[in-house]
Amino acid sequence: MSFNLTIIIPTDEQIRQLFAQLMVRKHNISHKLLPSFDEHEYFVLNNPYRIWYMINFKNVSVGNIYVQYDNSIGLNIDDNIEEHDLIEILSLLFEKVEPLKEAPSLRFGQFYFNVPSSNKKMQSKLTRLGYVEVQRSFIAKT
Numbered sequence: 001m002s003f004n005l006t007i008i009i010p011t012d013e014q015i016r017q018l019f020a021q022l023m024v025r026k027h028n029i030s031h032k033l034l035p036s037f038d039e040h041e042y043f044v045l046n047n048p049y050r051i052w053y054m055i056n057f058k059n060v061s062v063g064n065i066y067v068q069y070d071n072s073i074g075l076n077i078d079d080n081i082e083e084h085d086l087i088e089i090l091s092l093l094f095e096k097v098e099p100l101k102e103a104p105s106l107r108f109g110q111f112y113f114n115v116p117s118s119n120k121k122m123q124s125k126l127t128r129l130g131y132v133e134v135q136r137s138f139i140a141k142t
Helices: 012-024 037-045 083-096 120-128
Strands: 003-007 051-057 060-067 072-077 112-114
Touching (some): 012 037, 012 051, 051 083, 072 083
Antiparallel strands (some): 003 051
C-alpha cells in the first residue's frame, strides 16, 4: 500500500500541516474566508470530529479525512487523486472505523460523504465508485 493514515493527536507539526492544506484547498463547506493560524490552531486543538486522520503518501502528508458523529465523512485531498487511490484511502479508513448505529432523525446508519457542491471531480469519482447522491443542502444566499 502506498497510503497510510495517521491519527491527528494534534501535534504542532500536524497543526502546521493541516493549515498548509487548508491554505491551498479549492473547495470548502464550512468557511468562506481562510481563518488565521491562531483560529485554525484553536479549531484543531478543540477537534470536533469523532476521528481525524492525516493521509500520508510515502510519509508525506497529502490530505486529511475525518468522521463526524453523524457518520459523515469529510475528505480533504487534491482534486487530482486517482480513483484507485481513493479506494485505497477509504479502505484504510473503513478498516479502522465503523459507522455508529443508526439513530432515526439524528444519524444515518452508514457512512456518507459531505462533498462541496463546487467539487464536481470528487462527486464524479464517488459516483463511478458506486456511491449515490441522497441529499443536497441549501443555505441562504449571502
